[in-house]
Amino acid sequence: MSASSAFNDEKGGSSSVAEPEYGHDPASGGIFSSDYKRHDDLKEMLDSNKDSLKLEAMKRIVAMIARGKNASDLFPAVVKNVACKNIEVKKLVYVYLVRYAEEQQDLALLSISTFQRGLKDPNQLIRASALRVLSSIRVTIIVPIMMLAIKEAASDMSPYVRKTAAHAIPKLYSLDPEQKDQLIEVIEKLLADKTTLVAGSVVMAFEEVCPERIDLIHKNYRKLCNLLIDVEEWGQVVIINMLTRYARTQFLNPNMNESLLEEGNSGEKTFYGSDEDEDEDEEEKEKKAEAAAMAKRKPYVMDPDHRLLLRNTKPLLQSRNAAVVMAVAQLYFHLAPKAEVGVIAKALVRLLRSHSEVQYVVLQNVATMTIKRRGMFEPYLKSFYIRSTDPTQIKILKLEVLTNLANETNISTILREFQTYIKSMDKDFVAATIQAIGRCATNIGEVRDTCLNGLVQLLSNRDELVVAESVVVIKKLLQMQPEKHSDIIKHMAKLTDNIQVPMARASILWLIGEYCEHVPKIAPDVLRKMAKSFTNEEDIVKLQIINLAAKLYLTNSKQTKLLTQYVLNLAKYDQNYDIRDRARFIRQLIVPTEKSGALSKYAKKLFLALKPAPVLESPFKDRDHFQLGSLSHLLNAKAGGYQELPDWPEAAPDPSVRNVEVPEWTKCSSREKRKEKKVEKPFYSDSEGESGPTESADSESDSASGSESGSGSEESGSGSESEESEEGSESEEEEEDEEEKDKKKKKKELKKPVQETESEQSSEEEERKHERKHERKAKPRKSDSESESEEEEEDSESESSQSESEESESETEIKKKKKAAESKPPSKPDKKENKKEKTEMSLLDLDDFEPAPSPQVTPVNTFLSNSLVTDLEGLSLSDTVLSPATISPSSALKNYELLHRITGEGLSVEYCFSRQPFSPDANMVAVQMHFTNNATSDTKNLHMEDVKLQSGMRVKEFPEIELLPAGETTTAVMGIDFCDSTQAANFQLCTHTRKFFVSIQPPVGELMRPFFMTENEFRKEQGQLMGMNEITEKLTLDAKCRNEHAIVQRVTTAANLSRVPCGSDKECRFAGRTVTSSSLVLVTVATKEEGAAQLTVNCEKMVIGTMLVKDILLALTQ
């Protein structure tokens, strides 16, 4: 239908336009005069035997389509050529078919068999293109055929065909939404695909068909994160947007400890200390306290999967594609801990160099971001300066950003910029600038008077628009402190003679009425003039005249009584009913009559109540509830198909749902109970049988790796190679285990569930691992004990993965710190948070990007050739989180408080023992200090003075920190040689104004550094440290700490020791040397039945030994 209307639109103009264009076509010439005849000719050409004629005809037809002309009557002639041998003819026929099939459904069916044949072609590209066209023909009758074709293609061995299948899914869905359930099955299957080619397309299909089925993502989450960097750009955008939503449902808010504090501190609204506000403040304080308490109870630990997402998306900020950069930026904005969000600013500023449309979208998003996170863009203030050549819409957005960025320190530069803008020729822009000045003036009290004076000067500007805008803004500003500015009000009263812009007139009248007490002489006179011109005013002005009259009548009835009545009489017969209504209402209210009720007594209160000054807010204020970068955000209205960005969950959902395989290092204790398992039926059990040599098993709902190998072994080689080579880039262990797992799986499937629970009680670890996968798949109905043990394990997993990353960091740590100090993260992280961030930020460094263990490449399909393999080697990404830990874990760092922010007058300092070698002096312990400036003013010249030490101790001071701006955080490292004693180091911490006495006392565990030795060396050394040097204690292990992993974890947290390999699994051994004297410290924890254990410490220094025993005892029993 629409096409015919388009045709009609075009008909008039185009026949004349079209003729000369035909001249370009060499063969057509302008011979044919009427449409009818031309089509006849085309039909003839299409029916001929010569390909060249057919091609010519098709080219002309396509040109017609392109111009929007109707060519549907040629359908029968064209559709015949669908099987033409010439590729270009064929392609053009496809173009035609896709365009008109919807209108000529019956005829279109003629072509279907050709495509069905194409679907069976040995060449993958022909299969793909057949599917592509078949699915693009919007004919409802062929829905079953399409469904079948898609299903088949989804298990094709060529990734390119599978990609096409993914593309076909939304097409079929839009044609027939009834097919949703079946399509979801296909999507689920394709989501498990491991090729980058498919990933983007299938996620797109997911987003269009079933964005609510977030559960389908769990199993594929890690894979998607890891593949992301190699997916093509467009797919990256879709995947990142989807993962943002996913992460919001699955992880905890990384800023939960801060968000409440934040609100309390953001002093933007403190200009009006009204009573309500104070009440709110108190409430907020309570909330804050609550939150703090909560934070103490449950320190936030970032889920490693959350971290994985952040880490893997970060390099994409460097993409050349603006959409990808924006997608990553919004992901960071919505998901990253506050301290890390800063990285996106630079990339977004870079986009401002791009085309103006890109700038437009980016600036809109930056405007929203600057409201919440101002600090992030402050360093780039100058990038938002406006050039006279910018389009107006860009200028206005930049102005918005500049206004949002304005604060006490930079306001003077910004105002200077604004001054040049006011002189611009672009009047819309000047008006916007004046409003911006008004907003700066309300937000920053210091400059209010300057701004006001500037604006008053603008009142004498020659351009009326400028004056009018100034009046409106001045009115809003005056409302804040009217008593001070009666002369300005007088000045404005005079303007009523000249200004014609209604909004400005109305504003002036309102001002005079509101503050008539400040200008008692002028006000009645203004009313007199207005009464005269009343009939010629705009409605908005008339309403204000009535208001002015009413207010004057109430305050100064003697002079204005008659004038008021005159105005009210005029208004009574006005054309506008609003004005008539208003007049009637006001007359009743202010003129006391017998009938008038109690209300008139309160007239004064009604009219002359103190009105709160308006808050000038950014139009971008409330936009952040839309996902940034989305169309809905840009329009500030929900667009069709927009998926809400969910709020963070209160408690994290089970993270184990994402586990695909059990990492090697988690050793479950034998106490862990099994649970009955629901054996899931393969989704595709029947189609699997049909589809023959394909790797359909992918979707089989079990863990991906297991089923993958299953398919591999079943298929005896010939298919699915491309898959396997991909897989090669993942961890090797996986492959080794595959066969075994597979056998187990089969065995298990034979058993009945009940038997299983009994028989497997005693089964080995290997099998249990496999089991766990099933558990996770199964619905989470666990008994208490189970869930507990499960959780515990999760904990240890996450910890160890973290610690692992920490180790890999050691080299880059120092570099990192420097970087951190330079970049000055804009926020003040919470204590726990801070430390976490420190270690995790370093995760982003490169060391963990080491190439994967060289992939085992299975012989590759001839088609994909060697280049694929070589490239995979180049591009493969290892996944350190998934790969097993090989090094003994060290542990998380503990933060200590050096200076509380109350005593430090806003400056708070924390320190931790970073356990890194202190490079300037090997005998010193490195102490990492975090300075946070919570005060409102900057802190300068932060340094140490007056160090008081016990004899022998030495200190290497940290370099002076010249400036710590308000709200910022920085880090410094100092070294202390404690001489192997736990004596405190006392010193003064000086700022440019104050000095604080502080002291650092090390726990004994920090006075040593790890020492690596073999089991034999350990025994030998232990033998030499007997008698007085050995201390033994018996203890009962804490309930949560009865597996080896937990013990290692706790001991290494308590003391900076390294694990010594040990043959027996009943014993854990650790070794270290004290920092100053390099005396050996050996620790042994031997576990026995029922959590009983024995702790042995051997150390030359007995004092250290005794103290260490105490500390470790405490760590293990609590």
Place this chain on the structure above:
Amino acid sequence: MIHSLFLVNASGDIFLEKHWKSVVSRSVCDYFFEAQERATEPENVPPVIPTPHHYLISVLRHRIYFVAVIQSEVPPLFVIEFLHRVVDTFQDYFGVCTEAAIKDNVVVVYELLEEMLDNGFPLATESNILKELIKPPTILRTMVNTITGSTNVGEQLPTGQLSVVPWRRTGVKYTNNEAYFDVVEEIDAIIDKSGSTITAEIQGVIDACVKLTGMPDLTLSFMNPRLLDDVSFHPCVRFKRWEAERILSFIPPDGNFRLLSYHVSSQNLVAIPVYVKHNITFREGSSQGRFDLTLGPKQTMGKAVESVLVSSQLPRGVLNANLNPSQGTYTFDPVTKMLSWDVGKINPQKLPSLKGTMSLQAGASKPDENPTINIQFKIQQMAISGLKVNRLDMYGEKYKPFKGIKYMTKAGKFQVRT
């Protein structure tokens, strides 16, 4: 995602339409025309326009509006970026992207659009893949095609799409193997009235033209990579190598491409190569204004400043300008009030100047705004940031390629406020 695409020329005619899903009537563009009318300048048409049933996202390039029709939520940048990619592809294929070029090659355009999107989702946007599928029209090929009736659709199948190096076509062969790199830097600056710099930054790109046989693996290293503060890469660049060693390692696409764009860290002071002395005054009461402008070189490291072009939007009150350039030519458009002065090369011995008077509307008061002066220039053989390429190595192939590096500095958005 992208439903349809309409191409609209400067006079508001739709001259090409393409639909990837059901046909959307071209009447939807009426909303666009409405917005176009409301906007005073062509570039002020909002890029995103909501209509009752659709959303229109448009970009303006070469005086053609590319209007995409969207039906549901999609990141706007996704569409905008894609549309720009379409324009780039057209430019790559036809040399220029004008209405005439598109109309002449309407079949190729249609074939391209068909390959670039499937059901509104981008399918193949890499120019190397597209060129494998659809041969770009050259004069020779058009002639041969007309005579022999052969086609410009590639006979061979687009295997590139399947490769893991999707940006490079396979089976590349050259007799002369060459790789050229152009380091082009642009200075963006705002200079205030008194000649002091308000903001200045350097943005650079490295454009490459690589014609090498087979699958070469290149590495490019810099003498001073620390200069590069913020970079964005062509997808071929291995990010890990860059992060670890500050080396660009990549398998290049065949032909022309942009390898890298970068921003020079803002700590470095930017050298401003030209200065402007200006005196533009209007006197109250008289209908005359004075105009006096002199350009001079500054911090150019001995290199000549070439292709200098000065333009300025004079206030609306100016009727005409009667000026006298010491070199080059100037034009003044009395309708748009745009003054432009083509200076050419700056000779440090004899500084170019433009002096004279402006006549104002009689009786009108003096304009209170001051014009800003935009300057364009080029400096050959110099990267103003001092960036230097250290070496280019090739692995994976045996032959010795010919290598070349060229440096250039240009003015970006270089503006002087008066």
